[in-house]
Structures are given as C-alpha cells and as structure tokens.
Amino acid sequence: MPETYYAVFILKILGEKVEDRDKLVNYLKSSLKMNPHSVYFVLKTLDILGEELPDVSDFALERLRKAMGRVAKVTKDVHELESGITATYSFDMPNVLREVYSLVTVLRLLDVECEEVERAKKFVEMFRKDGGFGVKDPTLEDTYYAVNVLRKRDKGAIDFVMEREWKDGGFSKVPGSYPPYIEDTFFAVESLHVMGIRYKNYRTIKYLSSLQNADGGFRRSVFLGTSSLEFSYYAVASLTRMR
Numbered sequence: 001m002p003e004t005y006y007a008v009f010i011l012k013i014l015g016e017k018v019e020d021r022d023k024l025v026n027y028l029k030s031s032l033k034m035n036p037h038s039v040y041f042v043l044k045t046l047d048i049l050g051e052e053l054p055d056v057s058d059f060a061l062e063r064l065r066k067a068m069g070r071v072a073k074v075t076k077d078v079h080e081l082e083s084g085i086t087a088t089y090s091f092d093m094p095n096v097l098r099e100v101y102s103l104v105t106v107l108r109l110l111d112v113e114c115e116e117v118e119r120a121k122k123f124v125e126m127f128r129k130d131g132g133f134g135v136k137d138p139t140l141e142d143t144y145y146a147v148n149v150l151r152k153r154d155k156g157a158i159d160f161v162m163e164r165e166w167k168d169g170g171f172s173k174v175p176g177s178y179p180p181y182i183e184d185t186f187f188a189v190e191s192l193h194v195m196g197i198r199y200k201n202y203r204t205i206k207y208l209s210s211l212q213n214a215d216g217g218f219r220r221s222v223f224l225g226t227s228s229l230e231f232s233y234y235a236v237a238s239l240t241r242m243r
Contacts, residue, residue: 001031001037001038001041001042002041002230003229003230004024004027004028004041004045005041005044005045005048005233006229006230006232006233007229008024008045008048008049009048009233009236009237010229010232010233010236012048012049013236013237013240014236018049021049024049025046025049025051028042028045028046029042029046029054032054032056034056034059036060036063036067036099036102036103036106037102039056039059039060039102039103039106040102040103040105040106042054043056043106043109043110044105044109047109053109053110055110056106056110057106057107057110057112060103060106060107060110060112061107061112061114061116063099063103064100064103064104064107064116064120065116067096067099067100067103068096068100068119068120068123070096071096071123071126095135095142095145096135097124097127097133097134097135097142097145097146098141098142098145100120100123100124100145100149101144101145101146101148101149103120104117104120104148104149105148120149121149121150124145124146124149124150125150127142127146128146128156130160131156131157131159131160132156132157132160132161133145133146133147133157138160139173140161140164140171140173140184140187140188140191141183141184141187143157143160143161143187143191144187144188144190144191147191147194147195148190148191148194151194152195153195153196153197154195157191157195158192158195158197161188161191161192162192163175164184164188165188165201165204166178166179166180166207167203168203168207169201169202169203169204169205169206169207169208170182170184170185170203170204170207170208171184171185171187171188171189171204172184179221179222179223180207180221181220181221182208182211182218182219182220182221182231182234182235182238183220183230183231183234185204185207185208185234185238186234186235186237186238189204189237189238189241189242190237190238190241193241199241199242200242201242204238204242205239205242208235208238208239209239210222211231211235212235213225213227215227216232217229217231217232218231218232218234218235218236219231
C-alpha cells in the first residue's frame, strides 16, 4: 500500500497520467483494512487522486484514544517518561508517534474537528527531548511525526532539525555524522515546512540530485545504490518542497 501512494504521488507531481485510474480506485477501496497503516495510505492516495474519501472517522477516533491510552498506562506522570514510556513502549509496542500522526492526518483529511486531535497535540509534547521528539531518543523521523500533529512554529524543533544539516547538503541522523540519508533529508525538509520555514539550500538540492540512478529512481545514500519507490518519493517530495 505505501508503494502505491509513493507511485501516485510521484506521477501527479511530475504531471504524468495515472493509468487505469478506475481500477486503482477500486483496488484502494477494496483493500482498505481497519488499521492505522492502511487507512493512512489509502486515504492519502485517494485524496491525491481527488476521490471521495471513505468515512473511517469512528475507527480513527477510537484507535487514537487507544493509542494514547496505552501509553498512559505505562506511566503515571510525565516525570516517569525516561524510565517508563521510552523503555517499555519501545520494546512492547510499535511507534506511538507514527500511529498518532497517521490517525490525526486521517481525521484532518476527513475534516473532523474533535477533542482527540487537541489531546494528541498535548500527548506528543510528552515525547519532547533536547528540542526534538522521540519515543526513545529524539530523531528526525519522530520529530516529523510530532510537528505534523502540532502544526506550529517551534524554535526548539527548528534548531534540532538544523543541527543535523550536513555541510555539503542533506541531513544526518545525528549532528556531524556522515553520510546524510535521503529519508532524514525528507523528514527535515518537511518538518521545517510544517513549522513555517521555507528551506531551500542548493547544496541539498545537489545532494538529492546526486542520488538519482540510471534507472531514474533514487537510492538511499551516496553508498547505497539500489533504487526504490520509497527513496524516490523522499527525493521528489523534498525537491518539490524546495522548488
């Protein structure tokens, strides 16, 4: 399902026709499963195609409550996060920030205004560390999920992201580390956009362009050579955002 979204996104951005559109729409609707991963990618793809979205708001609301509730059971207060949520959650459960982000995105696509989305904003604040966000340690990926839920300018998060900008373009997992990776560059560029920062760096554009392979796709880093739809999506989305 993610690959379908990546492919449709790239085709639409490049102004290409989506072949067998009706078959694709039927496939998306028939393959929809009631889990955060499926509803996120199906609705995002249908939205790009300009199709009517299935109403999965009841599922999204209930699952969002459960996701936040599960973590609440792990710790009694925010001060126990370091020994509670981060230790227990990372071993026993999938990434809660990704799940909350996915479900909030679905509710926003459906134009559902509710108390749970406001609760989700307070919830992700519990995972703030050193300016960024993380279930365990703060990362660009988790920060991307959190700032997309918060949707506000955040100086601490902006500084956290920019500290990971590699001097020759792209973004690294930790400050000063090499090489930069295509997914971290995407998470950084998109996070800055959500926080109202118009990031455009010629060196980053040049770095992303250097990752394109002869088959037209993009690889993960200067050392990893296989193209994939996921890496190509990260590149096209980032380059488009900096256009």
